[in-house]
Amino acid sequence: MQPRNMSMSGVVDLAAVKAAGEAKAKAEQARAESARQGGSGAGAAAAGAVPPSALVIDVDEAGFERDVLQLSNEVPVVLDFWAEWCEPCKQLSPLLERLTVEAAGRVVLAKVDVDANQMLMQQFGIQGIPAVFAVVAGQVLPLFQGVVPEQQIRETLAQLVQVAEERFGLIGLQVDPGAEGAAAAAAAPPAGPYDALLEAAVVALDAGDLGGAVQAYKNVLADDPANMEAKLGLAQAELLSRVQHMNPQAVREAAAANPRDPQAQIAAADLDLVGGHVEDAFGRLVDTVRVTAGDERDAVRVRLLELFEVIGADDPRVSAARTALARVLF
Numbered sequence: 001m002q003p004r005n006m007s008m009s010g011v012v013d014l015a016a017v018k019a020a021g022e023a024k025a026k027a028e029q030a031r032a033e034s035a036r037q038g039g040s041g042a043g044a045a046a047a048g049a050v051p052p053s054a055l056v057i058d059v060d061e062a063g064f065e066r067d068v069l070q071l072s073n074e075v076p077v078v079l080d081f082w083a084e085w086c087e088p089c090k091q092l093s094p095l096l097e098r099l100t101v102e103a104a105g106r107v108v109l110a111k112v113d114v115d116a117n118q119m120l121m122q123q124f125g126i127q128g129i130p131a132v133f134a135v136v137a138g139q140v141l142p143l144f145q146g147v148v149p150e151q152q153i154r155e156t157l158a159q160l161v162q163v164a165e166e167r168f169g170l171i172g173l174q175v176d177p178g179a180e181g182a183a184a185a186a187a188a189p190p191a192g193p194y195d196a197l198l199e200a201a202v203v204a205l206d207a208g209d210l211g212g213a214v215q216a217y218k219n220v221l222a223d224d225p226a227n228m229e230a231k232l233g234l235a236q237a238e239l240l241s242r243v244q245h246m247n248p249q250a251v252r253e254a255a256a257a258n259p260r261d262p263q264a265q266i267a268a269a270d271l272d273l274v275g276g277h278v279e280d281a282f283g284r285l286v287d288t289v290r291v292t293a294g295d296e297r298d299a300v301r302v303r304l305l306e307l308f309e310v311i312g313a314d315d316p317r318v319s320a321a322r323t324a325l326a327r328v329l330f
Helices: 009-013 020-037 041-046 064-073 087-102 118-123 150-168 181-187 195-206 210-223 228-243 248-257 262-274 278-291 294-311 316-329
Strands: 056-058 077-082 108-113 131-136 139-145
Touching (some): 064 108, 064 131, 077 087, 087 150, 087 195, 087 262, 195 210, 195 228, 294 316
Antiparallel strands (some): 077 131
């Protein structure tokens, strides 16, 4: 799903509270003071620098006001609504975490498990995950929904940082990059036989090289056909590759106009899944299997099985869809 344009209307409405010129001057003054005190080592510690791990936090309903709303008066807080069963979330969340650490304190990433925080999900009006919002000085801004390319996320975060600084004088948090280096190195587990190949696949995904990711996962499976991590990663990478150049509006219009067209429904189901609408994707294909026959029916059935691989066999929605598929077929 293409990201929605980041709405700045709420920020502009608050310009009278904190004029842009004054805020920018405050930011420049704070940055100068930070540079005078030193940006790392003892100077950073004295100035209250935080370790990189403090830039990515888990939040819940009980701590939302403290961990998000209050913190947003110091630094823009990006909200990542996710769930353990959401496979697209497992693609997006690590990317958000890496870009947050790279931003070096200009943003904080707050992760919200929707299964454990249904009220927050309802309050934000979330229809599908992953969904990403920002909170700046207590103001909520929708950023995007679904998995989006890294470059678009970078551009969105850069715009967010600029608005936070120029409108509200928020320069973020000081980060001590050496605070956790030694401990992390000591705690790192030994590398497994396919860790390098799997890591190469993840790096390729983060870089938008979907073909490279597909090949890296296939390399693992060539030696270890039962490797579940590679199976899951390959299914995800192939899904993202299929939707990469789709026009979502055209695909959905074609599916609505041709409910019995298997290829139109298959394409729409891929988009549904990438957008986090798992039941919609499964239901669409089960319904298409019901109204097709022969090779067309088999093509839809195979795609549905591929989407099961993306979500994982243990997910209850996969079990329910398998039962529905069996009823249609038999």
